[in-house]
Amino acid sequence: MSYFNIDSQKANTYDAIVIGSGISGGWAAKELCEKGLKTLVLERGRDVKHVTDYPTANLNPWEFGHRGQVPLEIRKQNPVNSRGGLYSEATLHFAIKDDEQPFVEDKPFRWTRGYHVGGKSLLWARQTQRWSQYDFDGPARDGFAVEWPISYNDIAPWYSYVEKFAGISGNKDGLPNLPDGEFLPAFEMNCVETHLQGVIAKNYKDRHLIQGRCAHITDPKPIHHEQGRAKCQHRTLCVRGCPLGGYFSSNASTLPWAEKTGNMTLRPHSVVHSIIYDEKKGKATGVRVVDANTNQMIEFHAKIIFVNGSALNSNLILLNSISSRFPNGLGNDSGVLGKYIAWHNYRARISAEYDGLQDKTTDGRTPNHSYFPRFRNVFKQETDFLRGYAAGFGGGRATVQDRDGVGLDLKESLLHTRLGNWRVSSWMMGEVIPKETNFVRLDPNLKDKYGIPQLRISADWDDNDEKMIRDYHEQFTEMFTLAGFTNIKAVDSHAAPGADIHEMGGVRMGKDSRTSMLNKWNQLHAVPNVFVTDGACMTSTSTQNPSLTYMALTARAADYAVREMKKKNL
Amino acid sequence: MERRAALKSMAMSAAGLLVLPAWANGWNKTSVVIDQPVLSGRQQAVLAEVVDTLIPASDTPGAKELRVQDFIQKMIEDCYEADVQKKVALGLDSLDTMARQTYGKDYAACEPAQRRELLLKVQALEDKEQKEYYNLLKQLTIQGYTTSEYVMVNHYKYTMMPGHYYGCVPVSQ
Numbered sequence: 001m002s003y004f005n006i007d008s009q010k011a012n013t014y015d016a017i018v019i020g021s022g023i024s025g026g027w028a029a030k031e032l033c034e035k036g037l038k039t040l041v042l043e044r045g046r047d048v049k050h051v052t053d054y055p056t057a058n059l060n061p062w063e064f065g066h067r068g069q070v071p072l073e074i075r076k077q078n079p080v081n082s083r084g085g086l087y088s089e090a091t092l093h094f095a096i097k098d099d100e101q102p103f104v105e106d107k108p109f110r111w112t113r114g115y116h117v118g119g120k121s122l123l124w125a126r127q128t129q130r131w132s133q134y135d136f137d138g139p140a141r142d143g144f145a146v147e148w149p150i151s152y153n154d155i156a157p158w159y160s161y162v163e164k165f166a167g168i169s170g171n172k173d174g175l176p177n178l179p180d181g182e183f184l185p186a187f188e189m190n191c192v193e194t195h196l197q198g199v200i201a202k203n204y205k206d207r208h209l210i211q212g213r214c215a216h217i218t219d220p221k222p223i224h225h226e227q228g229r230a231k232c233q234h235r236t237l238c239v240r241g242c243p244l245g246g247y248f249s250s251n252a253s254t255l256p257w258a259e260k261t262g263n264m265t266l267r268p269h270s271v272v273h274s275i276i277y278d279e280k281k282g283k284a285t286g287v288r289v290v291d292a293n294t295n296q297m298i299e300f301h302a303k304i305i306f307v308n309g310s311a312l313n314s315n316l317i318l319l320n321s322i323s324s325r326f327p328n329g330l331g332n333d334s335g336v337l338g339k340y341i342a343w344h345n346y347r348a349r350i351s352a353e354y355d356g357l358q359d360k361t362t363d364g365r366t367p368n369h370s371y372f373p374r375f376r377n378v379f380k381q382e383t384d385f386l387r388g389y390a391a392g393f394g395g396g397r398a399t400v401q402d403r404d405g406v407g408l409d410l411k412e413s414l415l416h417t418r419l420g421n422w423r424v425s426s427w428m429m430g431e432v433i434p435k436e437t438n439f440v441r442l443d444p445n446l447k448d449k450y451g452i453p454q455l456r457i458s459a460d461w462d463d464n465d466e467k468m469i470r471d472y473h474e475q476f477t478e479m480f481t482l483a484g485f486t487n488i489k490a491v492d493s494h495a496a497p498g499a500d501i502h503e504m505g506g507v508r509m510g511k512d513s514r515t516s517m518l519n520k521w522n523q524l525h526a527v528p529n530v531f532v533t534d535g536a537c538m539t540s541t542s543t544q545n546p547s548l549t550y551m552a553l554t555a556r557a558a559d560y561a562v563r564e565m566k567k568k569n570l
Numbered sequence: 571m572e573r574r575a576a577l578k579s580m581a582m583s584a585a586g587l588l589v590l591p592a593w594a595n596g597w598n599k600t601s602v603v604i605d606q607p608v609l610s611g612r613q614q615a616v617l618a619e620v621v622d623t624l625i626p627a628s629d630t631p632g633a634k635e636l637r638v639q640d641f642i643q644k645m646i647e648d649c650y651e652a653d654v655q656k657k658v659a660l661g662l663d664s665l666d667t668m669a670r671q672t673y674g675k676d677y678a679a680c681e682p683a684q685r686r687e688l689l690l691k692v693q694a695l696e697d698k699e700q701k702e703y704y705n706l707l708k709q710l711t712i713q714g715y716t717t718s719e720y721v722m723v724n725h726y727k728y729t730m731m732p733g734h735y736y737g738c739v740p741v742s743q
């Protein structure tokens with residue numbers, strides 16, 4: 001390691017270090033800075049300033065030279081990362097190049113990364129459903145993983161806390177399996193959604209179709225104005241970055257808030273190599289960073305460290321944090337680090353047509369859709385597979401163009417489109433069971449351009465996932481048929497794990513330090529001044545889009561960390 | 571009147587080309603030098619007339635006036651494999667040959683009705699491979715035309731910021 005004199009050591013010393021600036025890192029930054037801690041936020045990618053660094057945000061469709069398609073040559077140079085659906089001309093500047101962080105797919109795995117300030121909070125689907133006690137009960141009740149060390153009541157006030165700040169729209173639906181939150185007014189559902197909603201209500205006691213809850217500001221409150229954010233204007237160009245701050249992102253919300261305190265130092269181009277563990281002090285004392293511009297290794301020091309590098313990369317950082325006390329990765333006394341990786345099963349879809357409601361259509365655009373909370377195995381085990389799935393549902397009138405003509409007839413039909421039948425579709429969001437055999441580890445030889453070992457990912461579907469897909473197809477075919485939908489098509493994409501961008505686990509929470517990495521405060525059992533509050537901490541995945549839960553866990557852990565620091569326990 | 575407005579807005583959109591800041595330089599195709607354009611001058615001329623024939627001018631501008639042929643050329647050059655590029659080039663040649671055999675003149679020199687007849691003939695071919703280039707050009711012509719500023723703004727009433735979503739309104743027309 002390079003030599004540091006006392007002055008430079010001091011200059012590189014903070015109260016807290018946050019690794020990562022995405023959805024959970026942004027919250028860690030905000031909370032720690034607000035509570036008065038001098039906080040260094042490390043981001044491995046470049047800076048993305050709210051508004052000014054959204055170069056495509058205000059471009060019209062015709063202003064994209066390839067109308068959104070990414071040129072072949074760029075795709076060929078990046079065969080791994082160009083597989084994702086977010087890879088378009090409009091968002092290319094938020095994609096990483098393949099040589100940024102190569103990894104080894106022991107089995108096929110799609111790993112979508114957002115390596116820039118704000119991370120995937122700029123690119124997320126913005127769905128924000130709370131977990132219920134039934135979700136937290138899952139592993140213990142069904143015996144597939146260790147027990148969650150927290151209950152719904154532990155996290156409920158923190159859900160409220162982050163919802164009020166982030167701005168979540170939704171309806172109070174009063175469902176025990178999907179608790180209500182602090183909602184701004186919901187977006188409208190459309191006719192075909194309310195039609196199906198009525199059919200479901202009439203035919204099933206335990207199934208509900210509701211409006212999705214999403215992180216869009218529909219009626220700005222003073223707290224949102226204070227962040228400089230405005231009402232969502234239904235542009236539905238969210239993934240380009242929203243100049244209005246209409247949806248929640250670190251860039252629009254938590255990071256500027258943290259910056260305003262004067263306590264945040266944001267350092268882009270800082271690739272975290274490992275966490276420094278001091279054997280004498282028995283705690284972590286800092287972080288080793290490779291400066292992406294100079295390739296130099298720099299050390300930063302702090303009393304507490306929040307790890308929010310995104311689920312698998314946080315695993316990588318801990319696995320690479322080797323000391324004689326922790327030869328298998330930081331805090332890894334149990335040997336479970338990197339194991340019990342899970343994700344969401346998004347393979348199944350179903351689409352159909354509806355020839356009713358011919359005299360109705362929609363007007364404008366919506367960034368949201370409706371949502372089926374999980375109805376399988378919620379209150380008790382009732383199928384031949386474990387757990388269940390939530391599902392998205394949406395639809396609208398199709399426009400019909402006859403494209404057979406040549407000349408004026410073609411032109412006429414293109415200019416005067418007709419309204420066709422309603423087209424509807426649903427997509428499954430299934431819980432994948434975390435298993436020891438789904439894991440990540442470091443390759444013993446291969447390194448990336450920063451000298452950091454490459455991650456080997458070994459994760460695969462199993463019989464439970466297949467059964468769940470079959471059940472989803474059956475149940476939705478039944479519900480669609482009851483609704484009078486026709487031309488029903490059930491599809492299995494057979495996409496590789498990770499395509500859902502909801503990879504979780506590897507640094508799971510648990511009650512017992514022999515079988516888990518983190519305690520109920522997201523603290524490493526063995527290194528209490530290190531907190532992991534991104535997707536890596538998840539003991540199980542349930543079916544909700546996970547970001548809201550990461551936000552709540554992070555705010556809760558930050559609050560605890562600062563209280564413990566004041567008590568001189570950290 | 572409408573046509574003049576369209577030409578004016580076209581000029582504006584050329585000025586509004588996507589300019590990315592310095593950090594995004596790595597994504598630009600600056601290092602790529604195209605020695606030879608994928609389509610020869612003659613093939614480009616045929617392409618422009620194909621585009622014009624597929625979606626001709628009337629009381630509103632046609633695809634050629636909206637420079638859809640430029641869009642197609644860019645797409646073919648940047649987004650398709652060499653074998654597809656070659657098929658398009660050869661396809662345009664074959665169309666020219668067909669024109670000379672049928673009407674004794676180049677495709678571009680044919681009357682609009684003759685150009686349309688030729689395209690209908692290609693469209694009706696049984697052999698899918700033989701009309702692959704045509705299907706691609708037609709698809710790109712429709713894409714370029716329907717996503718042009720003129721059509722999106724004037725006919726589809728595109729606005730970037732609708733500001734609302736009403737989920738259930740009566741069908742007006």
